[in-house]
Amino acid sequence: MTSISVSDFLEFLTPLKAQDFKSEKVDRFLEARWFSEDTFLPFIHFRDDTYGRNLVFRNNFFELAILTWLPGHRTPIHDHGDQRCWMMVESGELTFKNYEYPASDSAKLKPLGRAKAINRGTKVYIDDDLGVHSITNATQKPAVSVHLYAAPINSCRIYNEATKRFERKLLSYLTEGVWSPEGELIESRLCEPLLF
Numbered sequence: 028m029t030s031i032s033v034s035d036f037l038e039f040l041t042p043l044k045a046q047d048f049k050s051e052k053v054d055r056f057l058e059a060r061w062f063s064e065d066t067f068l069p070f071i072h073f074r075d076d077t078y079g080r081n082l083v084f085r086n087n088f089f090e091l092a093i094l095t096w097l098p099g100h101r102t103p104i105h106d107h108g109d110q111r112c113w114m115m116v117e118s119g120e121l122t123f124k125n126y127e128y129p130a131s132d133s134a135k136l137k138p139l140g141r142a143k144a145i146n147r148g149t150k151v152y153i154d155d156d157l158g159v160h161s162i163t164n165a166t167q168k169p170a171v172s173v174h175l176y177a178a179p180i181n182s183c184r185i186y187n188e189a190t191k192r193f194e195r196k197l198l199s200y201l202t203e204g205v206w207s208p209e210g211e212l213i214e215s216r217l218c219e220p221l222l223f
């Protein structure tokens with residue numbers, strides 16, 4: 028495994044266009060690489076009430092985010108708005124549960140296989156063709172995961188457990204990376220308002 032920094036990863040990602048993200052380029056790049064210790068440290072911010080979405084970098088074609096999970100934090104079951112999603116567990120353990128992609132907002136949820144726990148070093152891929160899913164930190168320790176989404180989206184559909192229907196939810200970030208034109212990180216700043 029070659030060790031790469033967040034800058035190495037962005038150097039690979041930023042020249043890519045929509046068509047590249049539909050190819051196997053990302054999978055091939057990630058195949059033999061992993062992130063160097065602490066490279067994502069500036070982007071690791073936890074929140075108490077729910078999991079944290081920390082944006083590293085975003086352009087028209089992709090967004091790279093660090094998600095932070097305290098014990099018990101979970102996402103609702105959600106779709107991916109037609110995007111491709113690569114996810115890597117950086118630390119801790121997260122549990123995935125997949126369901127068939129719903130034919131309509133009120134369609135009954137159909138589980139796909141059993142819930143699966145994944146740890147550091149594991150890569151997972153999902154898109155709407157594969158289904159919808161929820162992610163949970165079912166452990167007693169914090170967890171951190173790296174998410175690459177192509178293309179970026181501002182909302183997705185989430186399953187409302189009370190009404191048993193999918194509904195549209197706006198997505199926001201806890202923090203966002205601010206970069207200089209030369210590609211140096213200036214800061215990872217708190218986003219306002221916090222929607223989700």
Ligand SMILES: [Fe+2]
Binds near residue numbers: 105106107112153160
């Ligand atoms: Fe997801």
